[in-house]
Amino acid sequence: MTYDALAGYCASKNIDIRFNEPMSKHTSLRIGGPADIAIFPDENTVPEILKILISEHIEYTVVGGGTNILVKDSGIEGAVVFTSNMNTIGQETDTECICVQSGCSLQKVINICVEHGLSGMEGLAGIPGSVGGAIAGNAGSFGCEIKDVVKSVNLLMADGDMKELSASDMGFQYRSAKIPSNSIILSATLSFKKDEPFEIKKRVTEFINEKKSKQPISKPSAGCVFKNQKDISAGRLIDEAGCKGMRIGDIEVSPMHANFFVNNGKGTADDFLRLMDAVSGKVKEKSGIILEPEIRIIGRTS
Ligand code: EPU
Numbered sequence: 001m002t003y004d005a006l007a008g009y010c011a012s013k014n015i016d017i018r019f020n021e022p023m024s025k026h027t028s029l030r031i032g033g034p035a036d037i038a039i040f041p042d043e044n045t046v047p048e049i050l051k052i053l054i055s056e057h058i059e060y061t062v063v064g065g066g067t068n069i070l071v072k073d074s075g076i077e078g079a080v081v082f083t084s085n086m087n088t089i090g091q092e093t094d095t096e097c098i099c100v101q102s103g104c105s106l107q108k109v110i111n112i113c114v115e116h117g118l119s120g121m122e123g124l125a126g127i128p129g130s131v132g133g134a135i136a137g138n139a140g141s142f143g144c145e146i147k148d149v150v151k152s153v154n155l156l157m158a159d160g161d162m163k164e165l166s167a168s169d170m171g172f173q174y175r176s177a178k179i180p181s182n183s184i185i186l187s188a189t190l191s192f193k194k195d196e197p198f199e200i201k202k203r204v205t206e207f208i209n210e211k212k213s214k215q216p217i218s219k220p221s222a223g224c225v226f227k228n229q230k231d232i233s234a235g236r237l238i239d240e241a242g243c244k245g246m247r248i249g250d251i252e253v254s255p256m257h258a259n260f261f262v263n264n265g266k267g268t269a270d271d272f273l274r275l276m277d278a279v280s281g282k283v284k285e286k287s288g289i290i291l292e293p294e295i296r297i298i299g300r301t302s
Helices: 004-013 046-055 106-116 131-136 199-212 234-240 269-287
Strands: 016-022 033-042 058-064 069-071 075-082 090-091 097-100 152-155 161-168 183-191 251-253 260-262 294-298
Touching: 004 016, 046 075, 046 090, 046 131, 046 152, 046 183, 058 269, 069 269, 090 106, 097 106, 106 131, 183 260, 234 269, 251 269, 260 269
Parallel strands: 033 075, 058 075, 069 294
Antiparallel strands: 016 033, 090 097, 097 183, 152 161, 152 183, 251 260
16 A cells, blocks of 8 residues: 555645644644544545545545544544535525535534524534534534534545435434445535524524533533433533543543533543543443443544
C-alpha cells in the first residue's frame, strides 16, 4: 500500500492533504493522536478520493465537526476524510426545504432558518458540529432531534454509487441512524414549517441561554458522554453516584453537568477512557444501570 496515487490526485486538484495530522486540532475535546493522512475534499473531488482509497486498500474514517468523538492517543490508521469543505446551503424554490451539504455547521443552518422563517430545528441551537455528524448520530436536544427535519439524505456508497435515502430508510433512533458501512453522507434535504423569523429567533435564544446555564459549553468537551437510559438522564445517574468533580489527569466530570467530561488543558484519550470506566463502575454500583457511550470512540487498537 502506498499513498502515491492519493497524493498525486490531491496535488493535481489542489486538495488539502496532510500526513501525520494531529487529530487534537480537529476535535472539540482537543484530544487525539495523529491520523496517518487527513484529506479535505469538496463535493466534486470526494468520489475520486473514495475510489482511490478503496482501490489502494487504504482504511478510511469520515469526520464531520469532530464534536462527538474521542480519538485515541494512538491516532487513526489510514485516512480521515473531513467533510468541512462540503459546506454549501441552497434553498429549494417555493418550498420550505433546504439542501445542505454534510460539512455545514448546524449553527449555520439554524442561522439561515432564522433568516428565512423556517422552523423545526430550534432545539438544536447551540449544538456544535456538522449536519452530517448530526444525522449520523441523530443529534438532539430539548425534545428536538435532527430526524424531525430530515426529508432525505444523499450518500456516496463505498462502491462509488450515489444513493438517496428517505428519512424512513435511515433507521433513526435515539442518538443513532443506520448509515451503510463505509458510505459518506454528502448532503441532506431538510424540511421545515414556515414561521415568523422573530419567533424562531426568540426560541433559538432561549435554548442557547438554557444550554449556557446547564452545560459547560465554554470548556472543551464532546457533549454528553453517555446515552440516557430508558429516559433516565445519564447526567443525573452520574451525579447521584457522586461523580461530579471526579478527575483523571486533566479530564474532569463537569461540576455543572455530570454527563460532560471536560478537558482542563492537557487531557489525554487514555485519561478520558479511564474516567469513563471509573464513572460507569460507580453508576453500576449505585443504581445497577450499565451506561452506554454516546460518543464515538475511534482510533487504532494498539
Ligand atoms: N441532572 C442532574 N445532574 C446533572 C445533570 C442533570 O441531576 O449533573 C438532572 C437535571 O436536574 C434534570 C435531569 O437530570 O432533572 C435532566 O437533565 P438535562 O435537562 O440536563 O438533560 P439530560 O437528559 O441530562 C439531554 C441530552 C443533552 C441535551 C439535553 C437538553 C442525552 C444523553 N443528553 O441531557 O444532549 O442537550 O437533554 O435537552 O440525551 C448530547 O447528546 O450530547 C447532549 C448534551
